[in-house]
Amino acid sequence: GAGVSQSPSNKVTEKGKDVELRCDPISGHTALYWYRQSLGQGLEFLIYFQGNSAPDKSGLPSDRFSAERTGGSVSTLTIQRTQQEDSAVYLCASSHGQGIYEQYFGPGTRLTVT
Amino acid sequence: GDSVTQMEGPVTLSEEAFLTINCTYTATGYPSLFWYVQYPGEGLQLLLKATKADDKGSNKGFEATYRKETTSFHLEKGSVQVSDSAVYFCALSDFMTTDSWGKLQFGAGTQVVVTP
Numbered sequence: 244g245a246g247v248s249q250s251p252s253n254k255v256t257e258k259g260k261d262v263e264l265r266c267d268p269i270s271g272h273t274a275l276y277w278y279r280q281s282l283g284q285g286l287e288f289l290i291y292f293q294g295n296s297a298p299d300k301s302g303l304p305s306d307r308f309s310a311e312r313t314g315g316s317v318s319t320l321t322i323q324r325t326q327q328e329d330s331a332v333y334l335c336a337s338s339h340g341q342g343i344y345e346q347y348f349g350p351g352t353r354l355t356v357t
Numbered sequence: 358g359d360s361v362t363q364m365e366g367p368v369t370l371s372e373e374a375f376l377t378i379n380c381t382y383t384a385t386g387y388p389s390l391f392w393y394v395q396y397p398g399e400g401l402q403l404l405l406k407a408t409k410a411d412d413k414g415s416n417k418g419f420e421a422t423y424r425k426e427t428t429s430f431h432l433e434k435g436s437v438q439v440s441d442s443a444v445y446f447c448a449l450s451d452f453m454t455t456d457s458w459g460k461l462q463f464g465a466g467t468q469v470v471v472t473p
Binding site: 247274287291293299302334345346348349351 | 401459460461462
């Protein structure tokens with residue numbers, strides 16, 4: 244079956260612009276996670292969704308970052324007023340639910356802020 | 358807070374050599390432990406996992422044993438192939454701790470290069 248998909252695969256934006264990154268989880272997966280992979284910080288957790296609610300936003304680095312999930316499916320991560328330090332690969336993962344379930348990762352969106 | 362430390366790379370090996378990647382962790386609760394692999398140009402994939410002390414996870418010839426007494430989860434493979442060239446990440450998730458939500462805490466990753 245289809246895996247986790249993310250779009251765009253690459254995004255180059257100018258400093259100060261807003262960007263939206265999209266994640267389509269595996270159908271039926273209720274849990275969705277966003278992570279960020281950068282050279283300086285490694286792989287970091289950003290936010291967790293269970294259904295449409297986000298009980299854990301503790302990893303969002305600043306209030307310029309926000310995310311939503313609609314219909315218990317697609318999620319969008321929005322970064323406002325992008326900065327160069329936002330350059331990274333943004334990864335989305337989904338799983339059957341909270342707990343000891345395997346997280347399936349998407350291919351990521353590589354964001355470059357110039 | 359919880360953290361994962363793994364050996365720095367790159368690790369360069371010849372085909373059929375023995376591979377060990379060290380991983381240690383600190384956690385306030387009783388975490389589950391994972392190894393994820395990222396092949397060139399591909400996404401992260403779960404390689405193996407262990408959910409309690411003395412459990413051994415295994416897959417594709419790789420093994421790792423959950424050692425609570427040494428807080429370690431070292432990855433081993435007896436005979437590597439060129440196709441094992443990848444970045445390997447050790448990770449933990451403390452499902453038993455309130456508010457953990459199953460999120461993964463990753464180590465820095467270890468690049469492994471296997472030459473013919």
